[in-house]
Amino acid sequence: MSPINHQIRLAARPTGLPQASDWNIVEEPVPTPGRGEFVVAISYLSLDPAMRGWMNAGASYIDPVEIGAVMRAGAVGRVIASEHPDFAVGEHVHGAFGVQEYALSDGAGVMKVDPSLAPLSTYLGALGLTGMTAYFGLLDVGKVNEGDTVVVSGAAGAVGSVAGQIAKIKGAYVIGIAGGEEKCRWNVEDLGFDAAIDYKTEDVRARLREVAPKGVDVYFDNVGGEILDAVLTRLARGARIVICGAVSQYNATEGMCGPANYMALLVARASMTGMVVFDYAARYGQAATEIAGWMREGRLISREDVVEGGVSAFPETLLKLFRGENIGKLVLRVGSA
Amino acid sequence: MSPINHQIRLAARPTGLPQASDWNIVEEPVPTPGRGEFVVAISYLSLDPAMRGWMNAGASYIDPVEIGAVMRAGAVGRVIASEHPDFAVGEHVHGAFGVQEYALSDGAGVMKVDPSLAPLSTYLGALGLTGMTAYFGLLDVGKVNEGDTVVVSGAAGAVGSVAGQIAKIKGAYVIGIAGGEEKCRWNVEDLGFDAAIDYKTEDVRARLREVAPKGVDVYFDNVGGEILDAVLTRLARGARIVICGAVSQYNATEGMCGPANYMALLVARASMTGMVVFDYAARYGQAATEIAGWMREGRLISREDVVEGGVSAFPETLLKLFRGENIGKLVLRVGSA
Numbered sequence: 001m002s003p004i005n006h007q008i009r010l011a012a013r014p015t016g017l018p019q020a021s022d023w024n025i026v027e028e029p030v031p032t033p034g035r036g037e038f039v040v041a042i043s044y045l046s047l048d049p050a051m052r053g054w055m056n057a058g059a060s061y062i063d064p065v066e067i068g069a070v071m072r073a074g075a076v077g078r079v080i081a082s083e084h085p086d087f088a089v090g091e092h093v094h095g096a097f098g099v100q101e102y103a104l105s106d107g108a109g110v111m112k113v114d115p116s117l118a119p120l121s122t123y124l125g126a127l128g129l130t131g132m133t134a135y136f137g138l139l140d141v142g143k144v145n146e147g148d149t150v151v152v153s154g155a156a157g158a159v160g161s162v163a164g165q166i167a168k169i170k171g172a173y174v175i176g177i178a179g180g181e182e183k184c185r186w187n188v189e190d191l192g193f194d195a196a197i198d199y200k201t202e203d204v205r206a207r208l209r210e211v212a213p214k215g216v217d218v219y220f221d222n223v224g225g226e227i228l229d230a231v232l233t234r235l236a237r238g239a240r241i242v243i244c245g246a247v248s249q250y251n252a253t254e255g256m257c258g259p260a261n262y263m264a265l266l267v268a269r270a271s272m273t274g275m276v277v278f279d280y281a282a283r284y285g286q287a288a289t290e291i292a293g294w295m296r297e298g299r300l301i302s303r304e305d306v307v308e309g310g311v312s313a314f315p316e317t318l319l320k321l322f323r324g325e326n327i328g329k330l331v332l333r334v335g336s337a
Numbered sequence: 338m339s340p341i342n343h344q345i346r347l348a349a350r351p352t353g354l355p356q357a358s359d360w361n362i363v364e365e366p367v368p369t370p371g372r373g374e375f376v377v378a379i380s381y382l383s384l385d386p387a388m389r390g391w392m393n394a395g396a397s398y399i400d401p402v403e404i405g406a407v408m409r410a411g412a413v414g415r416v417i418a419s420e421h422p423d424f425a426v427g428e429h430v431h432g433a434f435g436v437q438e439y440a441l442s443d444g445a446g447v448m449k450v451d452p453s454l455a456p457l458s459t460y461l462g463a464l465g466l467t468g469m470t471a472y473f474g475l476l477d478v479g480k481v482n483e484g485d486t487v488v489v490s491g492a493a494g495a496v497g498s499v500a501g502q503i504a505k506i507k508g509a510y511v512i513g514i515a516g517g518e519e520k521c522r523w524n525v526e527d528l529g530f531d532a533a534i535d536y537k538t539e540d541v542r543a544r545l546r547e548v549a550p551k552g553v554d555v556y557f558d559n560v561g562g563e564i565l566d567a568v569l570t571r572l573a574r575g576a577r578i579v580i581c582g583a584v585s586q587y588n589a590t591e592g593m594c595g596p597a598n599y600m601a602l603l604v605a606r607a608s609m610t611g612m613v614v615f616d617y618a619a620r621y622g623q624a625a626t627e628i629a630g631w632m633r634e635g636r637l638i639s640r641e642d643v644v645e646g647g648v649s650a651f652p653e654t655l656l657k658l659f660r661g662e663n664i665g666k667l668v669l670r671v672g673s674a
Contacts, residue, residue, distance in 0.1 A: 061604045229595070244601050258566070258595030266580050266611030267398045274603030 005030045007073045007100035008314045014055055017322060022055070023071075027243050028302075031104040038082035040093055040103045044306070045314070046074035046124040047330040048158075049222075049321050052250040061276045070098040076113060076123045076199075077103070077335065080216045087112075094123050099314050101334055105234045117292065119304075125329035127288050133244060133277040134162035134220075135287045139170075140240045141275045142218040146171030149212045150233055154222030156183030157321075158329035159244060161191060163220045165300045168192050172218070173184065175211055177204060177227055179324045186327060189299060204230040215239070215268075223248045225257055225333070232261035234261030235268035243274040251322055287292030310334055342367045344437035345651045353391055353590045354659060359392070360408075360652045368441040373420035373559035377430055379441045381643070382651070382666040383411035383461040386559075386658050389587040390414035398613045407435040408651070413450060413460050413670065414440070424449075431460050436651050438671055448621075454629065455639075462666035463499050463639030464625050464630065470581060470614040471499035471557075472624045476507075478612045479555040479579045483508030486549045487641045488568055491559030493520030494658075495666035496581060498556045499628075502637045505529050508523050509555070512548050514541060514564055521596070523664060528638060535604045541567040549568060552576070552605075562594055580611040588659055640665030647671055 005029050011024040016153035031038050054065050054072055065072050075097040077089050079268040084107055087093065097103035113123040113288040125131065137159070138144055150167040154160035155176025164187065167174045177188035184196035197204055204227055204321025208216070215236030221228050231241075249256045265272060280287070293299035305326040307317045311334055318327050341364050348361045370376050391409055392400050395473040401651050412434040416424050421444055425429065432447035434440035450460040462468065474496070475481055487504040491497035492513025499534050501524065504511045513524035513528070513533040521533035531650055534541055541564055552573030561583025568578075586593045602609060617624070631637035642663040644654045657663050 025642070059604075225657070243600070245603075246600055249600075256597045256600065258597035258599050260593045260595035261584055262595050262599070262609070263561070263586075263593065265609060266582075266613060267396075269611055269613060269616060271610040272602060273598070273604055273608040273609050274600070276603060276606060279606060316433070 001307075003030060005027070006311050007133040008311050010055060010065050010067055010069055010071055012067065012205070013057055014052075016252075017147055017251045018052070018055065018315065018318060020053075020223075020315055025312055028265070030102045031083050033083045033104065035083050036085075037104055037106050038079050038084045038087045040077040040095070040105060041080045041335050042075045042077040042097055042101055042103060043170075043333070043335045044076050044121045045099055045332040045334055046128065046130075047252060047314075047318055047321060047332060049247040050075070051318060051323070054137040054190055056144040056254070061278075066257055067276050069205075070100050072096060072098045072104055074124060074129060075103070075334075076103070076120050076128075092120060094128060099311055101311060118295070119329050121306060122302045125158060125304050125332050126291050126300060130329050131157045131162050131276055131291050131302070132280060132284050133275075135291060136168055136277060136280040136283070137242045137244050137275050138163045138218070139221055140280070141273050141317050142220060142240050144172050144218050146218035148172045149175070149214060149236065150220065151175045151177065151208070151212065151216045152216045152220045152222075153177040153227050153247070154247060155187050155193070155196065156327050157222060157247075160220065160222050161187070161303065161328055162300070165191050165294075166291075167218070167220075167248055169294060169299055173212075177223075177310050184328055199227055199282055205233055208234040220244060221246070224259075228259050229261045231260055232264040235264055235270045235272075237268055239268050239270035241265075241270065241272040243272060247322065305330045307332050340367060341365070341650070342437055342439040343648050345408050347392060347404055347406060347408055348392055349404065353425065353574055354588045354656060355389070355392065355652065357652055362649055366441045368442065370418050370420045372420050372440055374443050375416050375421040375424045377412075377414040377432070377434055377442060378417045379412045379434055379440060380463055380670070380672045381413050381415040381458045381641075381667040382648070382671055383435055383465065384651075384655055384658060384663075384669060385411070386582055386584040386587060389659070398615075401612055402604035409433060410436045411461060412440070412671075413465075419577050427563060429457060430467060435538065436571075436648055438648060438666070450487050455632070456641075458641040458643060458666075458668050459639045461668050462495060462641050463628050463637060466614055467495040468499050468628050468639070469617060469624055469668050470496045470612075471503055471619035472628060473540060473614060473617040473620070474579045474581050474612050475500045475503050475557055477617070478610050479509050479557060479577050481509055481555050485509045486495040486512070486573065487555045487557065488512045488514065488515040488530050488545070488549065488553045489559075490568075491582070491584060492524050492530070493586075493664050494632070495558060495663075497557065498524070498640065498665055499637070501530050502528050502631075503628075504555070504557075506636055508633060510549075512545070514560075520664055530652050536564055542570055554561060556666050557581060558583070561596075562586055565596050566598045566621045569596055569601040572601055572607045574605055574607075576605050578602075578609040580609055583597050584659065642667045644669050
């Protein structure tokens, strides 16, 4: 066991894309658990577009990461030392352990996971908050019905790829919007989407007219910006837009670009509703059980895009999300597990 | 009875604010009813911000007014000739009779009104589509609850002034946003709003922080633009935004300005929903009965801002809406009734 805990701490609040100078790599001794505590050796870190928002000052749905603090991150790992009655050495756990190799925890918000049921990284993907976000966003907020036309943006990303698959399972006609031929092909050929639109080379609005002639009933939005505006022009009566993210805007330096076509909500008697997955914590277990069932039946794929390199690779790896370089859930391997 | 029917017809689709050259004043003979038809002598025309949208080409919640057609307008008047079994000479009626002095009708969409119960112009105000819009927007879409903090923009306008009063009746804490001291005073002193913000002289965001410290539960939006963006920053958890109109944007020549702060919907788990009053036609009667009851009890005031001058004054009078010069429901008196 290494005596050193490498950590990534926030050094400065970025303007635009985070830069190397916004981070400090710090070495600390591996912590020792006190009474009611345990130490986790982290195996995989979850990389999420939302992290960009956590780096900003000011009120949001979660407190900002303070300057000097270890960067917040979801992670899975293994308990290596414990003075906690409920967590034993050798157990695997999920929690907001931060961008570091070892985390001290009192168990708050920590869930045990079973690596014999699914690869550990999948607990950051379809069986983790990624899957929960897709599940509750699509079903509770989007209220998808059989036969609905569902459009998902960021469709080859972590949440989008799961949301589209759940929509298919629920009997919807599913259109993914993604950047690049490979992602679009993955949506249609591997995930079973009915159509995919490559926003980098195609006119999203014109293609939606072709593939969704009756209009869009549910739009699961991960990206915001021009794509949101394009989908707004194609809403069916009574459409539901789920606002899950706006990755196209997180690094904007001139202020967010709002949806200029929002009055389409009036024309279509449609709604646009924001969601935060934490509100559904009481139902995570039920959702994970259902998703695991779909995975066992081969109806839902969880794909993790695993980057090697440990915590020191975090600053550069995070940028892959904003460049659209990941397919599926982006995770950083930290330990050897 | 004049043998001439003066009409205002759409001559051109405007760019920005409608100009005199966008209209033609036409003289036609007063029509004669055929079998199943009747003729209405119009008393009052309803002037609505939505008219600006009807002048544009393209699909919306209602067909555009064609070039050369009589401008669409709601109106009240008196039947002066009838070959229709259900409408007798002397009866008073409401319908989409258009900007003209006399209208031929087959009765479709026409409702009888009783001038002994309320002044005829009130059937364009609180007892007409204005009142219906406020009622269903606030109650069905906004789902206002007792104790909610409700913000209404365009609060001294036709719909806003009624919406705010209904919110008060339902036990909400009501804040109006309006332009100018006179309107704000009217909101608070005559309509009983708890507070009013003068957007022309006050910082809306800062004032909302003062008067709605717990955040905004329901925002009834008639204006869009910067005021919508300001209210978005002050949403309470689970807030409902009713998108009824966007008068600040209807004459924009550089494209609509969308709400840059729309991601506040996510932070607040809030929704933004569009509404069109026509969807509630089956319940107009019930709503009008309830509103009439509130008026009788002195709990709700319908104020009509009556402009004289007949149909030829329509082009200039319409602009009062976009200059914010009306208080209450803007109507144009056409006949002598």
